[in-house]
Amino acid sequence: AQSVTQLGSHVSVSEGALVLLRCNYSSSVPPYLFWYVQYPNQGLQLLLKYTSAATLVKGINGFEAEFKKSETSFHLTKPSAHMSDAAEYFCAVSGFGGAQKLVFGQGTRLTINP
Amino acid sequence: NAGVTQTPKFRVLKTGQSMTLLCAQDMNHEYMYWYRQDPGMGLRLIHYSVGEGTTAKGEVPDGYNVSRLKKQNFLLGLESAAPSQTSVYFCASSYLQGVGQPQHFGDGTRLSIL
Numbered sequence: 001a002q003s004v005t006q007l008g009s010h011v012s013v014s015e016g017a018l019v020l021l022r023c024n025y026s027s028s029v030p031p032y033l034f035w036y037v038q039y040p041n042q043g044l045q046l047l048l049k050y051t052s053a054a055t056l057v058k059g060i061n062g063f064e065a066e067f068k069k070s071e072t073s074f075h076l077t078k079p080s081a082h083m084s085d086a087a088e089y090f091c092a093v094s095g096f097g098g099a100q101k102l103v104f105g106q107g108t109r110l111t112i113n114p
Numbered sequence: 115n116a117g118v119t120q121t122p123k124f125r126v127l128k129t130g131q132s133m134t135l136l137c138a139q140d141m142n143h144e145y146m147y148w149y150r151q152d153p154g155m156g157l158r159l160i161h162y163s164v165g166e167g168t169t170a171k172g173e174v175p176d177g178y179n180v181s182r183l184k185k186q187n188f189l190l191g192l193e194s195a196a197p198s199q200t201s202v203y204f205c206a207s208s209y210l211q212g213v214g215q216p217q218h219f220g221d222g223t224r225l226s227i228l
Contacts, residue, residue, distance in 0.1 A: 009154060043118070043204055043219035044157075051214035090156060098210045099145055099164050100215045101172075104156035106116030 001095045002027045006105035014113045019063075019078040021108050023091030026072065033074040034092045034102065035065055044090060050074060061085070086112045116140050120220035127195045127227050135190040135223050137205030144210035146188040147172075147217065148180060150201040157204060164210075167218055177182050195227045 007022040025031055031050050036044040048059025055067045061084075065076045074091060091105040118139045126132055137146065144165050149157040159172030161180040169180045177199060179191045188207075192199060202224050206217040 004156075034216060036219075041221070042223045044206075044217075045219070046216045049214060049216055054122075093212065095148075097161055099170070100217065101159060101162065102157075102217060106154055106156045 002031070002103045004091050004093050004103055004105035006089075006091050006108050008108055009060045009106060010109045010111070012025040012113060013081050015083055016080050019076070019081045019085065019110065021076040021089050021091075021110065023065075023074045023076065023105060024072055025074060025091070027093055031070075032094045033067060034094070035059065035063070035074075035076050036090045036092065037061075038088045038090065038107075040087075047076070047089075081110075081112050083112050083114065086110055118205055118218050118220035119208055120203075122223060122224050123221065124224045125226070127192075127225065129197060129227060131161065132191070132193050133195065133225075134192075135203055135205075135225075136212065137188045137190070137207075137220060139186055139188075139205075139207040139218070141207060141218065142185070143207035143218070144185070145208040145217075147206045147208075148178070148188065148190045148208065149204045150153050150199075151204060151222070152201050160203075162188065197206060197227045199225065200227045201225060 003026045034049045035047040048057045049066045058064045092102040121136045147162040148160040164183040166185045205220045208217045209215045
């Protein structure tokens with residue numbers, strides 16, 4: 001069965017600092033991996049996705065993530081945090097059981113300090 | 115450019131009451147999903163549909179029913195609401211073709227059961 005673990009329910013960084021949000025997955029089949037962002041009182045928006053092409057995936061708003069099969073990881077990074085990046089971030093995996101179903105991690109709330 | 119629209123946005127119910135949440139998408143997607151979001155638990159799949167007239171159970175289906183009479187609409191019903199069903203409910207939709215297709219989310223329905 002697929003599962004996703006996000007290390008750290010809450011991450012706080014200073015404006016301009018590196019953002020690193022950790023995601024590890026478990027999958028018995030080649031996974032498709034996603035990062036979504038949720039701003040307050042809104043739905044989830046797709047940041048980026050990995051679908052077995054390039055292992056380094058670039059997304060919107062300057063975010064990128066690297067798929068590392070040996071580490072079963074798909075960590076999200078951004079070189080310089082902006083106040084507008086404050087939100088909750090979800091890692092998700094699909095590729096099993098058809099219907100493009102997703103299994104989500106628990107989420108990481110990112111706070112940006114001025 | 116509506117995407118996925120959920121109604122209502124907020125609702126308060128008393129224990130034992132029934133209600134229906136409506137999800138509508140205008141992207142001609144085949145797949146539709148209902149999730150619930152609870153603090154520290156990410157999003158969990160309640161039910162999903164792979165096409166008009168079909169539905170299937172997800173991870174947490176108990177206490178909910180769904181119907182997909184039209185391709186663009188997916189209804190989530192609570193027959194006898196319980197306080198444990200207090201949550202934020204999200205609807206999503208996705209394309210059939212291809213692999214690793216992302217899901218597109220509505221803005222959610224906040225439901226409180228007293």
